[in-house]
Amino acid sequence: MTEVVIVSRTRMQSGVCVGGLTRTGHRSVRLLPHTGAHSHPENAPYRIGQVWEMDLDFTAVITPPHTEDVLVMGDFLRGVESSLEPWLREHVQPWRGDASGLFGGLLHRSGSGTAYISHEAVSESSVGFWLPGRGLHLDASKGARYVAPWGDKEVSIPYVGLEEPLPLIPSETLVRVSLARWLAPGGTGFEGCWLQVSGWYGREDLGAQ
Numbered sequence: 001m002t003e004v005v006i007v008s009r010t011r012m013q014s015g016v017c018v019g020g021l022t023r024t025g026h027r028s029v030r031l032l033p034h035t036g037a038h039s040h041p042e043n044a045p046y047r048i049g050q051v052w053e054m055d056l057d058f059t060a061v062i063t064p065p066h067t068e069d070v071l072v073m074g075d076f077l078r079g080v081e082s083s084l085e086p087w088l089r090e091h092v093q094p095w096r097g098d099a100s101g102l103f104g105g106l107l108h109r110s111g112s113g114t115a116y117i118s119h120e121a122v123s124e125s126s127v128g129f130w131l132p133g134r135g136l137h138l139d140a141s142k143g144a145r146y147v148a149p150w151g152d153k154e155v156s157i158p159y160v161g162l163e164e165p166l167p168l169i170p171s172e173t174l175v176r177v178s179l180a181r182w183l184a185p186g187g188t189g190f191e192g193c194w195l196q197v198s199g200w201y202g203r204e205d206l207g208a209q
Contacts, residue, residue, distance in 0.1 A: 015039035094129035116192035
């Protein structure tokens with residue numbers, strides 16, 4: 001059995017994606033149903049900050065960069081991590097700076113201003129934590145998207161968390177970022193894993209939890 005702290009719940013077309021961090025080793029895990037489906041139903045019991053004891057099967061079919069995929073074969077709720085943001089800051093190694101340095105600097109910027117990983121160079125992971133050097137501003141003109149610096153340019157990053165988006169995520173806030181499953185959006189002509197903002201952690205006045 002493995003103790004897992006739930007750190008994210010994000011929207012998918014077919015349900016919700018649930019991410020966690022193991023208490024021992026502090027490994028990022030993407031918690032899949034035992035069937036191997038990529039999402040849980042919206043009424044899945046896992047909530048951010050909860051601590052679950054889980055029987056995990058690490059033999060799920062892995063398609064990089066989604067190396068965090070594990071199957072949940074059984075679970076029970078142990079409690080709640082009451083100091084989630086300090087705990088995360090103690091145990092994760094966040095990226096710093098602008099968005100161009102995320103995922104080992106392997107992201108590309110598309111002509112439309114989005115960011116993605118291509119088959120040419122695939123990152124070792126699909127989730128991570130970020131302390132942006134500048135605040136992320138919400139652009140609601142095309143749905144919930146955050147505008148982030150990218151060198152002397154900017155990128156537009158969709159927000160897929162379930163919490164109400166903030167107008168501004170201040171600089172140096174701990175932010176969770178992720179890469180979507182491989183997808184070839186209409187008109188692009190190529191397949192990529194597109195950068196997303198999964199959520200943030202911080203002071204209660206940020207409304208993070």
